Amino acid sequence: MPQSLSPTDPQAASIADPETLKPLRDAIIYKPPYVSGTLPLPPDSHLLYYGSGVLDGHARRINLANASPQELDDLAGACQPAGFGLNHENVYDETYRKAGKMDTDTFSTPFVPERTTLVDTLRSDLLEGLQSSNQIIFELYKLNVYGKGSFFKAHQDTPRSTTMFGSLVLVFPTSHEGGALVFRHRGEDWTVDSAKLLATAPVHSVAFVAFFSDVQHEVSVVESGHRVTLTYNLYFGDVDSPSSSPAVPLSAPPNEAIFKAAFERLLADPTFLPNGGTLGFGLRHVYPIKKTLRHIRSAFKGSDAVVWRVCQELGVAPAPFLVYDDPDSDGIFMVNRPPDELGGAIETLTHHIGGYRTGKIICLAGWNDYVKQELDVETYEHVNWVTDLTDLTQHESTAAWYGNETSVEHVYGKACIIVRVGKPGERQTTAEETPGEPTNPWD
C-alpha cells in the first residue's frame, strides 16, 4: 500500500482518514451473503407434473403461472409434511417447520437453471474472485408448498458434500402474501419478500434467491395463498472458462444500495477530502486484459460493477487503471493502458512507466529530488485505497534484470478502479478530467 505523506504536506488534504472509508469498504467486503431477483420465463417453464400415492398412480399437470386456488389445494394435498435435518436425522416438528414437500421422484419440471441467466448472476453477484470461474452444478432437491400458516424457523441447510456451497430457491408466481425469507449473518439481517418481488415483476416471472450454505435463514409465516418453491443444492464443478458476457442484472446486487448510501453520505460531508482526492478499489473478479483497458468497463460484474455504476450515478468519474508496485523504489505507478513491452532493463521500470505518456505516479514516498524532477512530480497523486489491490486481474510484462547474471523479470500491473472526487460543493468530476485513454485502432 502507498505510504502516507506527512500531515504538513500540501497534499495531506487529499488523504482521507481510513476510518471514513470503512462504510464504503464494508459494503464491498462484507456484502450480503445472498442474491435475489426475478427471472422472466416462457409460460411453459411453469408447468409441473406430479404424481404420488394419493393420486392412485395418476399424474397431474398444473401450470404455476396461472394455477387456480383449487389446483393449488390439490397440489398441497398431494404433498407430504416437510421435515428438516437435525443431528444427521430427518425430523418432523410442526412447531419448527410447517410446509408440504415433494421429493424429486414425485414431480417433474421443465425448468433448467443452467439455461437461464441465473448462472451469470450467481457468478457475478454471489461469487467472487477465482470462484466465479467455477462451473456451477444445480441439483434439484425438493418442491415445497407453503400454504396459509406455513413457515420454517431459523436454520442452516445441511451441506451434502464438500463441494456444495449454497442453495437456490425459486418461488413461482402463485398468489400469496407473507413467506418472506429472512437471512441472519455476522449480526446483520436481510429480508427477501418474494411475494412483493413478484408483484412488480413482468408476467410469467419467477423470483429467485441464492445464498451460501453457512447463512442462517428462515421462512416467515405465509399469511394467505400458496407459496410454491423449487429448491436446488448448488455445487462447484470443475474450473470453467469465465462467462464471456457480463450478467445484465435484473435486480441490483444487494450491496449496491448500501454502497451508494455510504458514498452519498461521504460526498455530502464537507470534512471528507476537503481539497478533493482520489479513491482506489481493487478488482474482485477476473477479467482478461487486452491492448487497452477499455473493454473491461463493459465486463465488470458483481461488486466491481456496483462501484462503476454507483460512481457514474453520483457523477464522480470512475476509470480502470493498472497499478505497478516497483520493488526497486518506493514508487507506485498507475497507467490507464497496459504499457507496451518494457523491453529494456528492469531498472528502467520507473522511467519507462513513469515517463510513459499515460503513466501517472501515485506515490513518491522516499524518492530523491533527482527522480522527482525526472518524473515530473506534478503528476503526483495520492490514492486512498478503499479496497486493497488484488492479483485477480493483472497484466504481465517482462524485462531484463542485469545482476551478476542476466535474467528475465516479470512485472505485474494490477487492475483497479480509480475514482476522482472533487472538493465539497464541486464533488462531480467528468471523464475528461481523467487522463484520456489513447484511441487504439486495434481495440
Ligand SMILES: O=C(O)CCC(=O)C(=O)O
Ligand atoms: O423456501 C425458502 O425460501 C427456503 C426454504 C429452506 O430454507 C429450505 O428448504 O431449506
Ligand SMILES: [Fe+2]
Ligand atoms: Fe433452508
